[in-house]
Amino acid sequence: MDNLFTWDGLGTLAGAAALTYLIVAYTKRLVESFWPQVLGTDIYAVLIGFIVLLATTAAQGQALTWSAVVLALFNGFLVAATSGKMSDKAILEKERQKEA
Numbered sequence: 612m613d614n615l616f617t618w619d620g621l622g623t624l625a626g627a628a629a630l631t632y633l634i635v636a637y638t639k640r641l642v643e644s645f646w647p648q649v650l651g652t653d654i655y656a657v658l659i660g661f662i663v664l665l666a667t668t669a670a671q672g673q674a675l676t677w678s679a680v681v682l683a684l685f686n687g688f689l690v691a692a693t694s695g696k697m698s699d700k701a702i703l704e705k706e707r708q709k710e711a
Contacts, residue, residue: 621667627686628693631660635694653691660690 620626635656642655664683669675 618667618670621663622671624690624693627660627663627667627690628697630663631656631690632694632697634659634663636698653695656691656694657687660694661687664690 614620616626616630621630635652639652639655643652646652646655661684664686665675665680668679668683673679
């Protein structure tokens with residue numbers, strides 16, 4: 612089933628991770644030109660995941676209380692980790708195809 616993103620879908624781990632993966636993949640080279648190298652792309656992905664989750668929380672009409680913001684930050688790490696696994700899978704599949 613082909614669906615576009617919805618706010619409800621972005622509120623799930625799969626939806627938030629997919630959007631985070633896409634944003635990081637398309638902006639990584641640009642961001643690397645000014646992003647401190649010591650922070651790496653992982654922290655950038657956490658920031659993007661955090662922003663996606665904050666936007667989703669606000670768009671669904673929930674108040675951005677301190678607890679919602681902290682929860683979005685914690686979940687941003689989970690979203691970034693899942694997004695990183697998507698990236699790893701894409702890279703490993705590409706390498707496997709080259710070997711064949």
